[in-house]
Amino acid sequence: MFKQFLLILAVAGAGLAASENDFIDIPFKRLKTSAERIESHGYPAESHFVETEDGYVLNMFRIPHSPKLNNGQQQRPVVFIQHGLFSCSDCFLLNGPDDALAYNFADKGYDVWLGNARGNLYSRNNTKINIKHPNFWAFSWHEIGAYDLPAMIDYILELTGESALHYVGHSQGCTTFFVMASFRPEYNAKIKTAHMLAPPIFMGNVTEGTVVALAPYVGSPGLGAELLQNQVFLPWNEVVQRVLDTACSNDPYLLSYCKTLALMWGGGEGNLNVTLLPQVAETHPAGISTNQGIHFIQSYVSNQFRRYDWGPKKNMAKYGSVEPPAYDLTQITAEVYLYAGPADGSANLKDIARLPQYLPNHKIFEIEDESWGHLDFIFALKVKEVINDKVIMISETYDWLNKV
Ligand SMILES: *[C@@H]1O[C@H](CO)[C@@H](O)[C@H](O)[C@H]1NC(C)=O
Ligand SMILES: *[C@@H]1O[C@H](CO)[C@@H](O)[C@H](O)[C@H]1NC(C)=O
Ligand SMILES: *[C@@H]1O[C@H](CO)[C@@H](O)[C@H](O)[C@H]1NC(C)=O
Secondary structure, three states: OOHHHHHHHHHHHHHHHHOHHHHHHOOOOOOOOHHHHHHHOOOOOEEEEEEOOOOEEEEEEEEOOOOOOOOOOOOOOEEEEEOOOOOOHHHHOOOOOOOOHHHHHHOOOOEEEEOOOOOOOOOOOEOOOOOOOHHHHOOOHHHHHHHHHHHHHHHHHHHHOOOOEEEEEEOHHHHHHHHHHHHOHHHHHHEEEEEEEOOOOOOOOOOOHHHHHHHHHHOOOOHHHHHHOOOEOOOOHHHHHHHHHHHOOOOHHHHHHHHHHHHHHHOOOOOEOHHHHHHHHHHOOOOOEHHHHHHHHHHHHHOOOEOOOOOHHHHHHHHOOOOOOEOOHHHOOOOEEEEEOOOOOOOOHHHHOOOOOOOOOEEEEEOOOOOOOOOHHHHEOOHHHHHHHHHHHHHHHHHHHOOO
């Protein structure tokens, strides 16, 4: 999950260097929102704002029904889909109406909601803290799981009048689900089925290069972590995004960088839909706090799934213990489906194999394709047949069995 990001940075950097100091002259494209993207694909779209208990304003998008079914007036079960690190709601739309998870769900009669975590390009507002204040960025995936997901789920259930929904998360969207369902276990009752695509929970066996490389510097509390924590991962994030976006769409000179990126990104795995790249570049990296990355690297170093490690003194003040407390996974009573990719360096099979012993209600699927990697769960050419169809079939079966 980090490697791809560094590549994006390298390309953006190259783009900046290539145009020397006059990169500002590149005619930046205007950002297209998820709602506009949904409408351009021929589906109805809604944009909703939800405030968390600590003041963050999150932008959610909705595909209320499918034009193919004309089912706007019928009762529709709800699915809530949550993105991974550096990502946003757009990632579940980019494959287009035939292959993207959000549309596949809509076409099966679902009311589809796409979340956006605090700090990403859609959710950069707070009613209590100014975005320029360092406190705005003092969060990790703990807060996304403990506050953002509950706020979004409550909002959806209240608006739709449903009592529970299906949850699908990719990568960090799984980590945050595990936080919510263990730290605020009352939310298990609001989940019909939970689909964890590439879940980084225990991370001791991660082979992903950036995590391993950064571990000595930020994996344990100390100077490295102190210098880096509580800030936006890239202050110039918007410029990076616009440069990259522009590079991947207009300028013939910069386009070569975009293509190089596509090749590197594929990592030789060959599963990714490379024609997606220009669109991925429009909305990624979508923005994170450095603490989210540091917290993942702490998971790798500690080989445990636990709260953010602030160092003994601050841990004592915050948690009442020298070590950060572990999340109690036995609290996760919801129906959990774990999807593991054999070639996934961020959510390793060996680490995922440690989860079932704690989860009272789970099923684990190992993807048969030996080359299935971390991003293949959303961007592979075969994502519909390998992932989406299965997730939807399980959700439909649940709804059919629990029909009143
Ligand atoms: C932030 O959210 C508040 C409350 O929803 C809203 O009044 C304000 O206009 C928003 N600010 C920005 C910059 O979007
Ligand atoms: C790797 O996976 C194995 C098997 O699940 C587990 O016992 C071990 O703790 C994990 N972490 C490391 C660092 O080996
Ligand atoms: C690959 O991406 C393109 C561009 O978004 C899309 O039109 C196409 O349907 C995708 N193919 C698959 C199999 O997902």
